[in-house]
Amino acid sequence: MIVDDRVLHEDFVPSEVVHRHEEVNHLSETLEPLLSDARPETAFLFGPTGVGKTCIARYTVDQLCEQLPSVRTVYVNCWQEYTRFRVLYSVLEAIDRAFDIHRSTPKDELFRRLSDADDQPIVAILDEVDQLEETEVLYDLHRLPHVSLVLIANREEELFASFDDRVRSRLRAGTRVQFDRYGTDELVAILEERAVQGLEPGAIDERHLRTVADAAAGDARVGIGILRSAVRRADRRGLESVTDDVLAESIPDARTAIRRKTVEQLIEHQRVLYDLIAEAGEIEPGELYAAYEAAVDDPKTNRTLRNYLTKMVHYDLIEAVGERRGRTYRLVDDE
DNA sequence: CATCCACCGGAAGTGAAGGGAT
DNA sequence: ATCCCTTCACTTCCGGTGGATG
Structure with missing residues (x-):
């Protein structure tokens, strides 16, 4: 039943975006100055979980890379990399300047190295930036003229509340892109696209996709999780397609799975x-x-x-x- | 109303782990 | 082998706050 497993993974970046054209355009306009060697404003992506912020950020930056191959891109998840050291290290690693850096390397050395690496522009996507514990690193990165920032968080007020004054005043300017919850129809379209790419034809019908979309309540991550769980369950039972029963069992399953993953951490x-x-x-x-x-x-x-x-x-x-x-x-x- | 005191969270200190320099 | 330096998780110390208590 499954043709391509990766497509059902939540951090898969599709080659074509189903909705969110407006958001993509907004973000790519913000990054446009890079094409003429200028420095873009910091871009903020705000919205609840599962509305495609991460996906759109990666997609747009990938597109930019195709137009401008010299740009280096970094994706940092601040949930895992929450100290100044780790963020700087992640960025250096992505541009291949992390050799012989270790715990005993002073942070200032990391920063110095990054500011020396100014031959190519760097676009850094910092996801879950509200989880960052040492927000001064945003000030560091912002100071570097060759680094452009794309910052992703849930809510603007909470994010700015966590900044210290210096960071707050520097970042107050910047472009905001707001993401809203998907409607059921949009979510169905997204799931359909994934099904077309990742599943055998006829593995799941439109009516079932609608059920999945309803259960996911606008959260694409949950929707894709339910879809994945349902397809796997049907596969294990040797079924040709997803049935009502299989779907009913998969819904509560996928809902708690995301939380369980957090608890496991x-x-x-x-x-x-x-x-x-x-x-x-x-x-x-x-x-x-x-x-x-x-x-x-x-x-x-x-x-x-x-x-x-x-x-x-x-x-x-x-x-x-x-x-x-x-x-x-x-x-x-x-x- | 005054005084407790349970609880919160900032700041600074400690020590282990890891690695460079000598 | 030894000393020194870093980060990081944890601890120690402590001031502030506001509901509970008499």
Whole structure:
């Protein structure tokens, strides 16, 4: 049933964009000055998850590369690379200037090397930039005339709130591209395109795609996840095409899969906290700390737990209700 | 109303790990 | 082999805040 597995992967970049022409144009206009050797403004892509921000950024930058092969491009996911060092390192790595750089290399050396590498323009896509812990690195990159930035985040206000003053004032100018939730029809078209490219003809019909799109509620990532899960399930059962039954089983499956993936990224002690909160439903900090200390062999300090908890709130896994005294923690409910 | 005090989170310090220089 | 330097996860210390308590 599956012809090309990659197409059903969420970070696949299609060769043709189904919707979002307007957004693509807006972004490519912003980057256009590069063609005449000028420096583009910083571009911001805002919108909820699964609306194609990452995909459109990569697609547009790829297109630019075809017109202008000399431009170097970097994609950095700030969820993983959240320190100044790691971001700078990722950029250097992408332009092949990362040789003999290691932990003991001072950060300023990384920056110096990057500013020396000004023979070719660099376009850096920083995804999930609101996860960045050392936002000064944006100031660093912005200072370099040969580096252009494409910054991706969920909400503008929250992103700017996390910046320090210097970064905020430098980046206030810049182009904003807003992405809205897909409608069902748009999502069906996107899924159809993937099905055409990745599946055997007739593997899934339009009616089922519509069901998938409805269940995904405007989130293409969830939609593609459901599609992938349904097709695999049907394949395992030796079916020729996706049926109602298979689809019904795949929907809840794919919905929790994304969260599960995030939970898996947590380190052991964070997961203990997560499980304790899940078990209690809702729990006060004092009680949570006590339960944690009882649950593990070598407990971390209270302060470290608070760091873990704020991180997990950031990841949208748990939610803190109330302020200071009287606060409780609970899991984020799945609408 | 005054005073606790549970909790939050910033700042600075510690020590392990990794690697260069000598 | 030794010393020195870095980053990074964690700890120690502490000031601020506002609901709880009498």
